[in-house]
Amino acid sequence: MVPDNKSNGVGLLFSETTYHKISRILYELNTRLKAKLTIFADMNGYAIDYNGDTRNVNINTLTAVAAGSFSASNEMSRMISGQKHFEHVLHEGVRDNVYMCSVGSEYLMIIIFDKTAPIGFVRLLVHAAVNKLSQYLDSLKAQKSKTAQFLNAEFRSKLDNEMDRAFGLM
Numbered sequence: 001m002v003p004d005n006k007s008n009g010v011g012l013l014f015s016e017t018t019y020h021k022i023s024r025i026l027y028e029l030n031t032r033l034k035a036k037l038t039i040f041a042d043m044n045g046y047a048i049d050y051n052g053d054t055r056n057v058n059i060n061t062l063t064a065v066a067a068g069s070f071s072a073s074n075e076m077s078r079m080i081s082g083q084k085h086f087e088h089v090l091h092e093g094v095r096d097n098v099y100m101c102s103v104g105s106e107y108l109m110i111i112i113f114d115k116t117a118p119i120g121f122v123r124l125l126v127h128a129a130v131n132k133l134s135q136y137l138d139s140l141k142a143q144k145s146k147t148a149q150f151l152n153a154e155f156r157s158k159l160d161n162e163m164d165r166a167f168g169l170m
Contacts, residue, residue: 018136018140019048019049021136022040022048022049022133022136023049023051025129025132025133026038026039026040026049026050026051026129027051028129029051029111029125029126029129030051030052030111032125033111033113033117033121033122033125033126034113034114034117035052035111035112035113035114035117036052036053036096036112036113036114037050037051037052037053037054037057037110037111037112038050038051038052038109038110038111038112039059039062039063039066039109039110039111040103040107040108040109040133041063041066041067041107041108041109041110042067042106042107042108043067043070043071043102043105043106043107043108044067045060045063045064045065045066045067045068046063047059047060047063048107052112062110063108063110066098066100066108066110067108069089069091069100070089070100070102070108073085073086073089074086085102087101087102088100088101088123089101090119092115093115094115095114095115096112096113096114096115097112097113097114097115097117097119097122098110098111098112099111099113099119099122099123099126101126101127101130102130103130103133103134103137104134104137104138107133107137109126109129109130109133111126
């Protein structure tokens with residue numbers, strides 16, 4: 001299981017099934033793009049999963065730097081246009097490009113691909129993968145919320161009964 005450390009301290013805990021679903025989406029994206037590396041991380045730079053060639057790459061350092069770069073781009077967006085953030089950031093290199101995009105407000109997708117790959121094709125496939133991930137993560141959040149509401153109501157009810165019993169009100 002992989003913890004998700006949201007800023008409010010209440011995060012999702014990814015089950016093995018969820019982790020495998022995320023892995024499958026990354027694998028399909030990486031394969032179709034023939035990308036060198038595809039990473040799914042949280043906005044704090046913690047790599048949740050990745051697919052591709054990791055030789056000569058420190059995943060933890062790369063995701064931390066990418067998250068910092070994405071955060072800096074978001075701040076520039078806010079300063080320039082007043083918008084919350086850029087959804088996509090492209091860094092073009094001599095041999096490789098790095099494409100980053102947000103997955104909801106809490107996650108980041110990082111793709112390293114060959115300079116010869118058409119950026120339109122990259123954007124199209126990444127957009128489809130991000131939609132799949134977003135829908136899946138949104139459904140997990142909804143399930144978590146329903147479970148928490150149920151547990152909170154059940155707990156309150158039992159606590160009320162126990163308090164009434166303790167003070168002889170029953």
